[in-house]
Amino acid sequence: MRNLGKYILFLGKLFSNPESFKTYFKLIMDECIYIGINSIVLVAIVSVFMGAVSTVQTAYNLISPLIPDSVIGLVVRDLTILELAPTITAIIFAGKVGSSIAGNLGTMRITEQIDALEVMGINSVSYLVLPKIVATLFMYPFLVILAGSLAIGGGYLAAEFAGVVSPSSYFIGLKTTFNEFTVTFALIKSVVFGFLVASISAFMGYYTTGGALEVGQSSTRAVTVSCIAILLSDFVLAQILLVR
Amino acid sequence: MIEVNHLTKSFDDKVVLDDISGIFEQGRTNLIIGASGSGKSVILKNIVGLFEPDSGEILYNGRDFINANRDVKTDIRREIGMLFQGGALFDSMNVEQNVKFPLDVLTKMPEAEKLERVNTVLSRVKLENTNKKMPSEISGGMQKRVGIARAIVNNSKYLFCDEPNSGLDPRTSIKIDQLLAEITDEYQITTVIVTHDMNSVMEIGEYVLFISDSKKLWEGTSGDIMHSGVQELDEFVFANKMMRQAKERSSF
Numbered sequence: 001m002r003n004l005g006k007y008i009l010f011l012g013k014l015f016s017n018p019e020s021f022k023t024y025f026k027l028i029m030d031e032c033i034y035i036g037i038n039s040i041v042l043v044a045i046v047s048v049f050m051g052a053v054s055t056v057q058t059a060y061n062l063i064s065p066l067i068p069d070s071v072i073g074l075v076v077r078d079l080t081i082l083e084l085a086p087t088i089t090a091i092i093f094a095g096k097v098g099s100s101i102a103g104n105l106g107t108m109r110i111t112e113q114i115d116a117l118e119v120m121g122i123n124s125v126s127y128l129v130l131p132k133i134v135a136t137l138f139m140y141p142f143l144v145i146l147a148g149s150l151a152i153g154g155g156y157l158a159a160e161f162a163g164v165v166s167p168s169s170y171f172i173g174l175k176t177t178f179n180e181f182t183v184t185f186a187l188i189k190s191v192v193f194g195f196l197v198a199s200i201s202a203f204m205g206y207y208t209t210g211g212a213l214e215v216g217q218s219s220t221r222a223v224t225v226s227c228i229a230i231l232l233s234d235f236v237l238a239q240i241l242l243v244r
Numbered sequence: 245m246i247e248v249n250h251l252t253k254s255f256d257d258k259v260v261l262d263d264i265s266g267i268f269e270q271g272r273t274n275l276i277i278g279a280s281g282s283g284k285s286v287i288l289k290n291i292v293g294l295f296e297p298d299s300g301e302i303l304y305n306g307r308d309f310i311n312a313n314r315d316v317k318t319d320i321r322r323e324i325g326m327l328f329q330g331g332a333l334f335d336s337m338n339v340e341q342n343v344k345f346p347l348d349v350l351t352k353m354p355e356a357e358k359l360e361r362v363n364t365v366l367s368r369v370k371l372e373n374t375n376k377k378m379p380s381e382i383s384g385g386m387q388k389r390v391g392i393a394r395a396i397v398n399n400s401k402y403l404f405c406d407e408p409n410s411g412l413d414p415r416t417s418i419k420i421d422q423l424l425a426e427i428t429d430e431y432q433i434t435t436v437i438v439t440h441d442m443n444s445v446m447e448i449g450e451y452v453l454f455i456s457d458s459k460k461l462w463e464g465t466s467g468d469i470m471h472s473g474v475q476e477l478d479e480f481v482f483a484n485k486m487m488r489q490a491k492e493r494s495s496f
Contacts (some may be wrong), residue, residue: 016314017314017318019349023348023349060362107335112328112329112332113332113333113335115294115328116326116332116334118293118294119293119320119324119326120321120322120324120346120349120350121317121322121350122325127349146468232275234473
């Protein structure tokens with residue numbers, strides 16, 4: 001509970017005594033490249049395989065002759081949009097970007113770089129953390145859209161090359177009873193998860209004390225806590241937005 | 245001038261600073277000395293606002309720093325330059341960007357003027373032609389000099405140095421000490437240096453404040469330090485053979 005209170009105060013500091021817009025703009029652009037663009041390859045690889053494996057496994061489980069093959073496309077589509085693209089990507093994102101944010105800020109803390117900012121009269125939380133959060137809020141939804149598209153594409157590749165379902169049946173499934181709200185839901189989740197990963201990781205890194213060992217521990221804690229927060233909020237969002 | 249009055253600070257139940265007072269004059273190299281763990285770095289961190297004291301008063305040219313509102317505190321902080329023990333240079337920036345950083349964030353100076361100012365201070369600390377080098381590509385002594393350049397680039401009125409000679413060889417240490425003394429005199433800055441290096445004390449100590457076990461035990465000039473009559477200070481000053489020999493010679 002004490003850490004939760006500290007985290008809320010930490011978030012409050014994001015907006016106090018900010019620097020000029022020009023300063024933030026440059027920092028946000030740099031973070032967009034670092035957080036977003038540099039994550040594309042990993043997200044793409046994971047997504048394609050995630051979609052392909054989902055297709056194969058769904059086909060393996062649908063053994064009843066009464067269920068048409070096109071259901072495989074439908075299942076993969078909804079599974080991808082509702083869960084795999086926003087949530088699994090968020091966990092991968094926490095591992096890559098979250099640990100990096102915590103490690104970066106932790107190193108800055110133990111080498112007194114954060115103290116140097118504070119002594120200059122710069123709000124270090126706002127200067128260092130706000131651009132990372134804003135960049136994540138911008139870039140993570142794009143990564144989720146990319147992940148969803150590539151996972152569905154990966155499913156198609158499995159259909160085409162593994163022969164578990166015909167590509168035409170897969171496409172029919174993709175188009176059957178499509179509910180647009182699932183996309184909105186995935187994007188809402190992406191914003192929430194992006195915020196949680198960036199802010200929790202920054203919090204863990206910012207309050208690192210000690211030396212190199214503690215920086216490593218902060219990174220590990222950042223990933224662990226981010227993953228738990230993602231899964232908890234995933235359930236809460238599903239409960240609020242999907243249950244009628 | 246910085247006045248510190250009755251400063252007290254504890255961490256949990258441990259008293260780290262117990263009723264510390266001192267006056268750090270402008271244009272003078274003021275040294276806070278003491279053994280490791282005596283609380284001297286904690287004084288510095290309280291003065292610059294990295295720690296919040298439990299009680300006491302810190303006045304920057306008469307302006308109360310502890311009870312000041314956020315805007316006044318920020319204004320005072322923007323007059324402060326600090327050299328950290330490890331340099332605290334930003335890893336992702338080269339020398340020029342590090343030194344220019346306070347100007348980029350805190351001023352609206354045109355770019356050409358900023359670069360001119362950066363080159364002036366870099367040449368003042370004798371680091372010409374290192375603008376594009378990364379902190380990892382320069383030596384510890386050079387990193388300290390970049391730190392000094394960054395601390396003074398924004399025409400700071402107050403310069404704080406936390407163990408400026410740590411990790412440096414004796415010759416480089418003397419150069420850094422001399423540079424700090426010259427800059428203090430040239431720019432008429434209020435300089436406060438935390439050190440346990442007796443060479444620095446004898447070389448540049450115009451006002452010395454000695455801390456032991458969280459308390460101020462002595463203050464004076466480096467010239468008086470040999471004859472302080474304070475046992476703890478004598479033990480600290482004459483801990484090494486060279487200083488003992490110097491004392492024996494001076495007593496003849």
